Amino acid sequence: MANAYLVVRIKGQADCPYWATHTMTLLKLDKKYRATILPAKDNTLGMLRKVQHYVSWIELDATLAQELVEKKARKGGYQKITDEDLKELGFANAAELGAALADGKTSLSKLKPLKPWFALAPPVHGFKRSTKKLYGQKGILGSNKELDTIVRRMI
Numbered sequence: 001m002a003n004a005y006l007v008v009r010i011k012g013q014a015d016c017p018y019w020a021t022h023t024m025t026l027l028k029l030d031k032k033y034r035a036t037i038l039p040a041k042d043n044t045l046g047m048l049r050k051v052q053h054y055v056s057w058i059e060l061d062a063t064l065a066q067e068l069v070e071k072k073a074r075k076g077g078y079q080k081i082t083d084e085d086l087k088e089l090g091f092a093n094a095a096e097l098g099a100a101l102a103d104g105k106t107s108l109s110k111l112k113p114l115k116p117w118f119a120l121a122p123p124v125h126g127f128k129r130s131t132k133k134l135y136g137q138k139g140i141l142g143s144n145k146e147l148d149t150i151v152r153r154m155i
Contacts, residue, residue: 002059003104005044006068008035008120008151010131010141011054023051028109028116035072035118035151037065039104048143056140058147066098071155072118085113120154 009029013021027047028036037060038044048057073081073094083093089111091097100106109116127150133139140150 002040004040004060004065004102005038005048005057006035006060006064006147006151007038007048007055007057008147008154009033009055016054020051020054023047024054027051027055029055030117031119033120033122033154035068035120035154036116037068037101037108039107052134052142054141056135056142056144056147056150058144060102061148062095062099062102064098064148064151065102066095067152067155068118069094069098069101072120074115074119075113078115081114088113120151123150123153125153 007027007029009024009032012032016024024030027038028034048055069081075081075085086093086097089097091100097106101108107116108114127140129135130137130139131141134142135144135146136142140147144150
């Protein structure tokens with residue numbers, strides 16, 4: 001079983017029912033192309049399956065978590081985080097924080113000066129599959145094994 005999930009919101013706010021909007025707000029995915037890292041708990045996978053027609057997720061590895069922290073982590077005022085900020089949180093560098101996030105030992109919402117999400121751009125060269133279908137139906141939504149390559153193009 002996974003220790004943490006990387007979740008990316010693929011679809012926007014238009015025609016999104018209240019229950020899905022509420023669930024994505026609880027997951028800290030308020031806007032399109034927002035990503036967050038969630039530790040694997042009993043209720044996490046159920047919430048992801050509930051909104052699988054709007055988000056995509058993958059089991060997180062430490063290298064991708066480190067890339068996200070280094071390039072896309074922000075604090076108040078939308079400023080980039082520095083090594084001093086990481087030391088205040090109790091981590092020596094971004095690699096150590098990425099490993100802790102990937103192992104599920106901490107979550108972004110508990111690291112107070114950091115934003116609990118990453119703002120990503122649309123992927124370079126676009127999505128190669130449909131954004132309206134699940135991964136098993138030749139789309140990208142739901143549990144997606146290829147999401148790590150897509151996220152690297154979105155950073």
